[in-house]
Amino acid sequence: MPTPTDLHTRLSSQAQQANQQLQSRFPNAHKKLQELGFSLKDLRRHSANILSAAAIAGGVLATAPIIQHVVHPTQIQEKLSTDQLTDIMKTELSNILPQKIGPLSPPTEDRISDLVNQTLGINVTANLDGNHLITTYGYIGQEQHLPRYPGDTVSQHDALQKEGITAGLGGFGYFAPSKSEMTEEAYLEEKYYVAVPIMYLPNWSGNVKKIVSFYKFRKMLVINPKNGKSIIADIADAGPAGWTGKSFGGSPELMQYLNMKDGKQKGPVVMLFIDESNQKIALGPVEQAQPRYIAKK
Numbered sequence: 001m002p003t004p005t006d007l008h009t010r011l012s013s014q015a016q017q018a019n020q021q022l023q024s025r026f027p028n029a030h031k032k033l034q035e036l037g038f039s040l041k042d043l044r045r046h047s048a049n050i051l052s053a054a055a056i057a058g059g060v061l062a063t064a065p066i067i068q069h070v071v072h073p074t075q076i077q078e079k080l081s082t083d084q085l086t087d088i089m090k091t092e093l094s095n096i097l098p099q100k101i102g103p104l105s106p107p108t109e110d111r112i113s114d115l116v117n118q119t120l121g122i123n124v125t126a127n128l129d130g131n132h133l134i135t136t137y138g139y140i141g142q143e144q145h146l147p148r149y150p151g152d153t154v155s156q157h158d159a160l161q162k163e164g165i166t167a168g169l170g171g172f173g174y175f176a177p178s179k180s181e182m183t184e185e186a187y188l189e190e191k192y193y194v195a196v197p198i199m200y201l202p203n204w205s206g207n208v209k210k211i212v213s214f215y216k217f218r219k220m221l222v223i224n225p226k227n228g229k230s231i232i233a234d235i236a237d238a239g240p241a242g243w244t245g246k247s248f249g250g251s252p253e254l255m256q257y258l259n260m261k262d263g264k265q266k267g268p269v270v271m272l273f274i275d276e277s278n279q280k281i282a283l284g285p286v287e288q289a290q291p292r293y294i295a296k297k
Contacts, residue, residue, distance in 0.1 A: 082287040088119055090228030093270070097225055101268045103135045112136075112270060116221060120230060121289045122281060124221050128273035131214055134200055138247025140222070141240060141266045142255045146170040148190045149179050160252040171195070171238035172216045188283040189217055193236035194271070195249030196220075200242060219274040219281060222250070224258040224267065230286040231257050232274065257285050 080088075096111050098104070104112075109126035116124045126136050145157050145165040154165040156179075170193070175186040198204065198215050215235050223230045233254055240246045248271060250258070260267045274281055 080289065085119065085287075085289065086228030086230075088228070089115070089223065089230065090225065092119070093223070093225040093228070097137065097270070101137055101139065104137050109136055109272075113272060116223075116230075116272065119289065120221075120286055122221060122232075122286070123275040123277075123279060124272040125275055126272055128275060129214070131211075131273070133196060133271060133273075135247050136272060137268065137270050139245065139266055140194070140248040140250050140255070140260070140269045140271075141244065141246040142260070143193075143195055143237065143239075143249040143251060145252060146175075146190050146193065146236060148175040148186065149177065149182060150174065151179065160256065163252040170236045171198075172212070172236055175236070185283075189234050189236055191251060191253050192231060192233045192283045193251045194220060194222060194233040194254065195237035195239040196235050196271075197240065197242070197247070198235075198238050219276065219283070221272045221274055221286075222248075222254065222258070223270040223272075224260065225270060226267065227259055229258050232281055232283050232286060234283060 092115050093112070096108060096115070098108070104126075106126070113124050113126065116122055126132060142163070143166075144163055145154055145160075147165060147169055152165070154161050157165070170190075175190050176182045196215065198211055201211060204211060217234045217236060220233050220235060221230060222233050231254055233250070237249065240249050246266065248269065250260075250269075258267070258269070
């Protein structure tokens, strides 16, 4: 069983490494935090002391799974406003993304994943369980509302009704068997959905059932690199067609939040899988950094 001193030392070391990584990999973000008057050192010491006290109070560390609230720069970002977070994301992405919109190299995808993890506290990845989108950086276009249950009409959607509703179902069918069985989760799944052209994946043929099972309502992080806004979406449709020149589609509400309502209703986004193995993330706009909890057995 680790002693309180051992735990304090270990967590302080982990925090110092994470802070050094933030400064070296994302100097602009680190500089912005310093300008805002946040002290990484003081926060690290405070969190480590709390955990050491918890170790003294509870003698279960050696036998039970531990949910460690890892000392992490994200704790500082939690205190930032939405505008400050989006400013950091916009600045850093402008230094990472290539000028040409299209597939990214694995090192570039890793840098963006690290940026999201450090800044927003969300575990994202370009590869999840052996799955990878055709591209993680591409154009997204606006889609219509999707029927949520049998008999659903656009007049029953509470916003942006002028955008219309599709004549057919989304790629994965209804969100609920009936109106009375609609849940809050199902409501948000349609409200913040994205379409991904899974039918063009290189392993589509012969793996349809497996691919559909993985992608159906899979949570994704969608980032507008032009303004730094991020939103948690789910995959609820397949498309768009290749001839459109777009790699993704987005619900009216999603496109509105990302500020892609300039008439073109199209623009570049970065899209990454969300790994929820150690954290649960709610659908919708990311307007505050998430606390990063890592489960360790």
